[in-house]
Amino acid sequence: MVVKVYGPIFASPKRVLVCLIEKAVQFETVPLDLFKGENKEPEYLKLQPFGKLPVIQDGDYTLYESRAIIRYYAEKYRNQGTELLGKTVEERGLVEQWLEVEAHNFHPPVLDLVLQVLFAPLRGLPSDQKLIEESDEKVQKVLDIYEDRLSKSKYLAGDFFSLADLSHLPFGHYLVNQTGRGNFVRERKHVSAWWDDISSRPSWQKVLQLYKYPV
Secondary structure (H helix, E strand, O other), X not given: OOEEEEOOOOHHHHHHHHHXXXXXXXXXXXXXXXXXXXXXOHHHHHHXXXXXXXXXXXXXXXXXXXXXXXXXXXXXXXXXXXXOOOOOHHHHHHHHHHHHHHHHHHHHHHHHHHXXXXXXXXXXXXXXXXXXXXXXXXXXXXXXXXXXXXXXXXXXXXXXXXHHHHOOHHHHHHHHHOOOOHHHHHOOHHHHHHHHHHHOOHHHHHHHHHOOOOO
């Protein structure tokens, strides 16, 4: 049964797509237009009651929340494709630690920047300048911590590419390329090298080629 991934042009589903490619899992995508409110239609809400992206359908199995999905596939297909969870329990612990850091420290301020800098103008809404300034400060503080970590290891969880790095790709792309804040990464030597490494992976380049961002 081929995996179905909903809403491939948006950022969080791309987290799932790149994981599936790394794990050599076949998938198909189902377009979903948030701008038209298709995520609030009854049929979609049966799959994802919060109306968020992404959702996957794997046969009779349905799962939402992108980080839960990538953990699921990294475990389910552990013996094929790229090892994304680490080879020891200690490595797995570090992968989980940095996945949590991405979810709770990196993602929220970057998401705020994306919403205020990119999407608010599209909707004809004023941008919250105070929130933008606060988010800029938070992102830079997080990247300072990353700079220290990446001065000691090639990737966040150690010297191997993992879900912890992969999870940064969708919104890291927005930060570097579309919010005018690429300097936040480029001013930090080790963060810059890390970003160039993970964003040049064939899996991510394929996702970018196949599924353009909406903005």
